Amino acid sequence: MFGAWQAGAWRALAASFHPDLVVGASVGSLNGYAIAGGALPGDLLEFWRRPETGSLRRLPDTIRGLMARYPAVENYAVVLTDAMRMKPKIFWGEEVTWRHLAASCAVPLVLRPYRIGARWYCDGGLLNPVPVWAAIELGATRIVALNVLSRLPAKWLRPLASGFLRVAGYDPPRPEGIEVRTIGTPEPLGSLRDSLQWRRENIERWMEEGFEAAKTFLSGNDLGDNFRYALL
Numbered sequence: 001m002f003g004a005w006q007a008g009a010w011r012a013l014a015a016s017f018h019p020d021l022v023v024g025a026s027v028g029s030l031n032g033y034a035i036a037g038g039a040l041p042g043d044l045l046e047f048w049r050r051p052e053t054g055s056l057r058r059l060p061d062t063i064r065g066l067m068a069r070y071p072a073v074e075n076y077a078v079v080l081t082d083a084m085r086m087k088p089k090i091f092w093g094e095e096v097t098w099r100h101l102a103a104s105c106a107v108p109l110v111l112r113p114y115r116i117g118a119r120w121y122c123d124g125g126l127l128n129p130v131p132v133w134a135a136i137e138l139g140a141t142r143i144v145a146l147n148v149l150s151r152l153p154a155k156w157l158r159p160l161a162s163g164f165l166r167v168a169g170y171d172p173p174r175p176e177g178i179e180v181r182t183i184g185t186p187e188p189l190g191s192l193r194d195s196l197q198w199r200r201e202n203i204e205r206w207m208e209e210g211f212e213a214a215k216t217f218l219s220g221n222d223l224g225d226n227f228r229y230a231l232l
Contacts (some may be wrong), residue, residue, distance in 0.1 A: 001196065002148040002189050003027035004203045008210025009146050009183055013043040013231075017144065017223055021136045021230040023119060024144040025079040025124035028146065028232070029104035030066060032078070033096070035231065037070025047208055054198020056111060063098045077138055078104050079124035079131045083113045088127050088170050090134050110196065125149075127170040132180055140230035142179045144223070146210075150184035154192040184219045185209070 004030060024032025034044055047066070052058055074093045080103050082089055091100050103114035104124035113122040114176075125131070129149045136143070152158050189195075189209070194202055221227065 001054060001085050001194065001198055001201065002206065003031055003184065004149050004206040005043075005189060005210035005213075006031045006146050007048050008207035008212075010035060010044055011207070012211045012214035012218060013144070014158065016218065017229070018232070019075075019144070019229045019231040021075050021077070021135060021138060021140050021217070022078065023131070023137070023138070023140075023230055023232045024101075024104065025131050025134070025232075026104055026126075026129070027148070028124065029078045029101045029124060030063065032231070033073075033076055033101060034070050036073045036076035038073075040053075040072055044183045048203050048207065049200070051198050051200075056196070059105065060098060067098055067101070074150060075133060079134050080116075080121040081102050081123055081126045083108075083120045083122045085116040085119075086127065088124070088131065088134070089119075091138035092138070107147045127165070127168060130182070130232060131170075132174070133170070133172050134231040135232050136174060136178055141177060141202055143181070143230045143232055145180060145182045147182055147184040147231040148153070148189065150186060150219045151188045153188045153190055153195050181217070181221055183213050185213070 002202055022032045022036040047053055053062055075093045078096055078100050080089050080100060099114050102136050103121035106113050106122040108122055113120045130147045130161050132143055132145055152161055187204055190202060
């Protein structure tokens, strides 16, 4: 449900920021696909205002509907995690199907992994919640990253996640000359339960908070020429 925050941020960014690459991971795979497909800010906000968007059981249908409305685009990539090897994998452009987006959203112990080809895949943000490396690997040199998990929603999760990322996380060194600007959430957006259940008051609050965060970012950052800018 924290994807509503990203939709709010896009409302502020869309008028002046036109990335030539969009990379999505976890819930960002849904928002990223829609943005790369030309979704207007109002369309994305309305997507999150619908209660059915919050139904985990209906996620495959929700994704298929989203992809039907915004046809496949070439400037979109999604990150998945190979569940057996614990390795990240990028899928790009027209090879992306609804199963790739569903797999990228498949948080372990919450949603089942998806088999694609001969491999099983799960949450694209598992090994790195903000996989800047993927945008760099695809050629981006200037990146705006939206981080909805600057802090995890549950205190007991934080040491576990930190330990897991130390052991299995994937964050290769960045080459020289890469510029990354991050829009984040200084405080947790809500509880673990909030992150899994659709509630209108939370959705509206998160969209507004995302909008304000991105607006503040724009007031202090001149993005200038957007060539090779990626939105993550």
